[in-house]
Amino acid sequence: MAIEIRPCTQEELKDYARIDAYVFANNNDAEVAEQMGTTQPDWTMCAFVDGEMATTMGMFPFTVRLNGAPVKMGGVTSVGTLPQFRRQGLLRKVMRQGLETMRDRGQSLAILWASMGAIYQRFGYGLAASQVSYSFDPRFAQFQQPRQVKGRVTMRSMDDGYPVVKQLYILAASQRNLHIHRARALWDASVFRPWNKDRVYIAVYDSPDGEPRGYVVYRTAEGQHTGPGPAQVMTVVDFVALDMDAYVGLWEYIRGHDLVGKVEMANCVGEDDPAPDLLLEPRMLNRRTSDAIWMRVVDAQQALPQRPYGDRGEIVLGLPVDDLCPWNAGNYLLETDGRTTDVRRTERSASVTLTPNALASLLSGHRSATRLHRAGLIEAADDTALRNADRLFATVYAPHCPNGF
Ligand SMILES: CC(C)(COP(=O)(O)OP(=O)(O)OC[C@H]1O[C@@H](n2cnc3c(N)ncnc32)[C@H](O)[C@@H]1OP(=O)(O)O)[C@@H](O)C(=O)NCCC(=O)NCCS
Numbered sequence: 001m002a003i004e005i006r007p008c009t010q011e012e013l014k015d016y017a018r019i020d021a022y023v024f025a026n027n028n029d030a031e032v033a034e035q036m037g038t039t040q041p042d043w044t045m046c047a048f049v050d051g052e053m054a055t056t057m058g059m060f061p062f063t064v065r066l067n068g069a070p071v072k073m074g075g076v077t078s079v080g081t082l083p084q085f086r087r088q089g090l091l092r093k094v095m096r097q098g099l100e101t102m103r104d105r106g107q108s109l110a111i112l113w114a115s116m117g118a119i120y121q122r123f124g125y126g127l128a129a130s131q132v133s134y135s136f137d138p139r140f141a142q143f144q145q146p147r148q149v150k151g152r153v154t155m156r157s158m159d160d161g162y163p164v165v166k167q168l169y170i171l172a173a174s175q176r177n178l179h180i181h182r183a184r185a186l187w188d189a190s191v192f193r194p195w196n197k198d199r200v201y202i203a204v205y206d207s208p209d210g211e212p213r214g215y216v217v218y219r220t221a222e223g224q225h226t227g228p229g230p231a232q233v234m235t236v237v238d239f240v241a242l243d244m245d246a247y248v249g250l251w252e253y254i255r256g257h258d259l260v261g262k263v264e265m266a267n268c269v270g271e272d273d274p275a276p277d278l279l280l281e282p283r284m285l286n287r288r289t290s291d292a293i294w295m296r297v298v299d300a301q302q303a304l305p306q307r308p309y310g311d312r313g314e315i316v317l318g319l320p321v322d323d324l325c326p327w328n329a330g331n332y333l334l335e336t337d338g339r340t341t342d343v344r345r346t347e348r349s350a351s352v353t354l355t356p357n358a359l360a361s362l363l364s365g366h367r368s369a370t371r372l373h374r375a376g377l378i379e380a381a382d383d384t385a386l387r388n389a390d391r392l393f394a395t396v397y398a399p400h401c402p403n404g405f
Pocket residue numbers: 023024055078079080081082085086087088089090091092093113114115116118119122
């Protein structure tokens with residue numbers, strides 16, 4: 001059995017698309033063709049068994065905000081092995097080669113959405129963001145304090161609205177943590193894509209002096225009339241508010257849909273969204289959280305200096321073992337003034353020792369060092385070392401990636 005690991009060619013993209021469609025049971029040919037239109041052979045890594053494509057993996061060249069700073073990351077996607085080739089180590093080979101390629105390209109971190117966490121944890125991926133979902137009846141989502149809507153919300157056509165929402169997203173994302181720089185293709189695939197022929201609407205909040213400060217992208221659909229109440233369903237796809245006036249304006253706009261009985265907001269806001277703190281009955285949000293983005297530190301020495309830190313200071317991080325990215329193993333001295341950071345290898349003993357998985361959770365700001373330590377996921381020299389790590393790795397916003405990919 002001859003195994004070859006390499007990117008596919010332009011001609012082989014159709015095989016790549018076929019495997020991707022099969023493993024994810026996507027029977028919509030038009031959607032598959034659209035998705036593949038945004039994939040380039042150079043962004044793939046595949047396994048071929050005796051010349052036949054068996055495993056696929058995509059690596060989108062993303063720029064992603066990490067605690068506000070733009071960082072090149074590989075967006076891992078389309079991971080699949082045809083059933084007859086599974087459990088033979090093909091994905092492991094593809095992943096190893098893919099991580100080396102990302103490293104060569106200066107993508108010092110990789111991120112993905114996992115169908116199953118089990119697949120990626122053994123490859124050194126750690127949880128880097130949760131997703132928050134709300135599902136609420138707008139009649140029970142009023143603020144605890146009456147809040148005045150100062151500006152106004154207007155619906156925009158796609159042509160008029162796109163440049164406005166794009167600019168607002170850029171302003172919001174540049175402060176955030178794990179927001180992806182969205183190319184038009186990503187907007188189309190993850191925000192504007194109609195679902196079951198539902199129409200996609202854009203509504204923009206303008207401040208009293210006419211400045212756009214927030215927007216909501218949503219769909220509405222008729223629901224099942226099982227009782228006497230309103231039955232429409234509003235699905236919010238994207239929600240951006242640059243300030244609390246915009247937040248209140250958009251929230252009240254959503255609540256103004258009298259015939260909507262259920263508002264679904266899945267992964268539109270981060271874990272630090274203020275709604276639970278603001279509502280009269282927070283429980284009525286039916287707030288749920290679950291795992292979202294998994295991150296892999298591809299090149300620790302390159303990745304660590306790229307994010308802003310929570311404070312000035314220094315720390316020695318120990319990463320004794322890294323199977324898939326062996327170049328990472330070692331101790332690193334990180335010195336930062338908060339904005340500018342220097343990271344170099346050191347012989348000094350580590351104050352915090354961790355696995356690639358835990359490093360991803362710490363670096364992204366998803367988990368504090370103290371919390372990881374309590375769970376037995378990192379070792380610390382003492383409590384002072386933990387408090388120091390907590391202070392340095394704190395992020396302004398909780399990590400939140402509002403995009404699928
Ligand atoms: C996930 C998938 C790509 C794995 O492909 P594969 O070529 O069989 O993977 P490998 O044989 O290289 O296995 C890699 C490791 O992951 C483990 N693994 C693979 N699939 C797993 C699963 N579903 N659950 C738990 N562990 C899994 C293997 O045991 C192996 O561990 P090891 O290397 O420590 O022995 C394949 O099962 C698949 O196509 N699944 C359906 C599509 C899917 O879920 N894709 C992921 C989308 S995010």
